[in-house]
Amino acid sequence: AQTVTQSQPEMSVQEAETVTLSCTYDTSESDYYLFWYKQPPSRQMILVIRQEAYKQQNATENRFSVNFQKAAKSFSLKISDSQLGDAAMYFCAYRSAWTGGGADGLTFGKGTHLIIQP
Amino acid sequence: DTGVSQNPRHKITKRGQNVTFRCDPISEHNRLYWYRQTLGQGPEFLTYFQNEAQLEKSRLLSDRFSAERPKGSFSTLEIQRTEQGDSAMYLCASSLGQGLNTIYFGEGSWLTVV
Numbered sequence: 001a002q003t004v005t006q007s008q009p010e011m012s013v014q015e016a017e018t019v020t021l022s023c024t025y026d027t028s029e030s031d032y033y034l035f036w037y038k039q040p041p042s043r044q045m046i047l048v049i050r051q052e053a054y055k056q057q058n059a060t061e062n063r064f065s066v067n068f069q070k071a072a073k074s075f076s077l078k079i080s081d082s083q084l085g086d087a088a089m090y091f092c093a094y095r096s097a098w099t100g101g102g103a104d105g106l107t108f109g110k111g112t113h114l115i116i117q118p
Numbered sequence: 119d120t121g122v123s124q125n126p127r128h129k130i131t132k133r134g135q136n137v138t139f140r141c142d143p144i145s146e147h148n149r150l151y152w153y154r155q156t157l158g159q160g161p162e163f164l165t166y167f168q169n170e171a172q173l174e175k176s177r178l179l180s181d182r183f184s185a186e187r188p189k190g191s192f193s194t195l196e197i198q199r200t201e202q203g204d205s206a207m208y209l210c211a212s213s214l215g216q217g218l219n220t221i222y223f224g225e226g227s228w229l230t231v232v
C-alpha cells in the first residue's frame with residue numbers, strides 16, 4: 001500500500017513571499033500520479049497542481065510549481081508571491097496509474113495548514 | 119457544470135440512529151468516490167464506483183456502512199447504528215476516468231453523532 005507523508009503540520013509565510021510545502025511518499029510502483037489539493041476553511045477541496053511520475057519536467061501552474069524528485073520519492077509544492085487567498089490546508093495525494101485490479105482513488109497525506117501573514 | 123453536490127451538509131444524530139448521505143456527481147463523470155475526513159487529518163478512502171459497479175471498498179467501511187449508485191448516477195452512503203466514532207466529514211468526489219483526470223470534490227457532509 002502507498003503512504004503519503006507531510007511532515008509540516010503548519011507553515012507561515014509573509015504575503016508576497018515564497019513558501020515550500022514538503023511531501024514524501026512511499027510506493028513500489030513505477031508509474032503513478034501526484035497531486036496537490038487545497039482545502040480552504042469550510043470549502044471544498046480543489047486541485048492545485050498535478051504531476052505524472054514518468055515525466056521528469058516539473059509541473060507549473062501560474063504561481064504554483066512542484067519539485068518532483070522520483071528517486072527520493074519527494075514532491076514539494078512551491079507557492080510564489082503568496083496571497084491572502086492562498087491560506088488553506090494543503091494536501092499532497094497519490095494515485096496509482098494501474099487500476100486493473102479495480103483499485104482507484106487518492107491516498108492523502110495529513111495536510112499542511114498554510115497561514116499567510118499580511 | 120454544477121460541480122459535485124452533497125446533501126445534507128450537516129447532520130446531527132443520536133447514537134444508534136441511521137443516517138444517509140446523498141451525492142450528485144458531475145453529470146458525465148463515470149467514477150464516484152467516498153472519503154471520510156476527521157479534524158486534522160487528510161481524507162481517507164472509503165469506496166468507489168465505476169458507473170453503477172462498486173469496485174473497491176476500504177477496510178474502513180465496516181458492515182454498518184453501505185453505499186449504492188443506482189443507474190450510475192447519484193450515490194448514497196448509509197451508516198446504520200451510528201457510533202460516536204462515525205463523527206466526521208464525508209466527502210464525495212467524481213472523475214471522468216482514471217489517471218491524470220481531475221478528481222472533483224463536493225463540499226462534504228458533516229456528521230455529528232451525540
